[in-house]
Amino acid sequence: MNQPYPSALLENAVNEFSKLPGIGRKTALRLVLHLLRQDDQHVGSFAEALLTLKKEVKYCSSCHNISDSEICNICSDTSRNSSVVCVVENIKDVMAIENTVQFKGQYHVLGGIISPIDGIGPSDIEITSLIERVKNKDVKEVIMALSATMEGDTTNFYIYRKLAPLNVKVSIIARGVSVGNEIEYTDEVTLGRSILNRTPFDESYKLS
């Protein structure tokens, strides 16, 4: 029912934008028309930023986080504890945990999660490099910080079994009632877990 676009160039740009996740054709058109109203330099720097990123981006050879150098800022920061490694699915999780300012160890970015439905097996993500890292570096604790989903659980168990023969402590982030959430509206699995994993309480207890 939709009439063709008045310009093939416009349609092409809209097509490219609407390939992005969560961007429909209407939003794509709005974004393209916005760019079209900007000056040449603006659009040039937009395109250039993407091309440069794609061409020159590196992944840290130790933790596989996105990095501008061979070793990322976090891995090369000597004030951080290299004997504690937090395993996460992707770079967004690294940024989320860094924002808590609660963790001073290093990370290992899997770059995905075991998901048979999506055809992602253990060899598609950075598990072997994690095992090698634990074997060869002085890693004392591996903290699993994956999503509380079936895929996260599968990945947790797979990695746990690979790490079990090695002399390393494996822990998992706490599941419990979210700070600010009401007990009444917390799902029963989370609530049950929060009772099992209760922590000591005294006058010094603070939520954050």
Add this chain to the structure above:
Amino acid sequence: MNQPYPSALLENAVNEFSKLPGIGRKTALRLVLHLLRQDDQHVGSFAEALLTLKKEVKYCSSCHNISDSEICNICSDTSRNSSVVCVVENIKDVMAIENTVQFKGQYHVLGGIISPIDGIGPSDIEITSLIERVKNKDVKEVIMALSATMEGDTTNFYIYRKLAPLNVKVSIIARGVSVGNEIEYTDEVTLGRSILNRTPFDESYKLS
């Protein structure tokens, strides 16, 4: 409070994306990481589409719609009635009206609307070219199809006064109760206008 991005290239790309309207930094990061997962060719064609559009896009010399050629498809379509010109704010309005399949005349894209608050005056939009077009071409009717806002009204009146001395009929699209909307919830200005502008009714009346 936010920690820096792990890569300056990544941050740069996120900055560029978050300049787009309605795209926050979280969405920008999601889009950039999505592109990063695609192959080089995909990202290349994305950037290329934008650069080519910006560099090569033309505006129809008659109606100022976006076009791949000197004269756009609509203006060069001889089956359309060139004596009726519909005045719209932008290309999205052209597409919306084309989608109704109710209009077989031509358009004139103002490329904006008179808005003193935004510093947009009559000389910033394609009003002079509209007057010239009416003067020099055989235009019998100009249909004003601008938004029903104060800026739209201002622009309507400004153009009307410019056209008044010329031998051309000026009309305006009907304001009334939206098809599908309930009378009860229609604002009173629209409802009042719909009563004043009532149309003849008989057995052949159809909404669409």
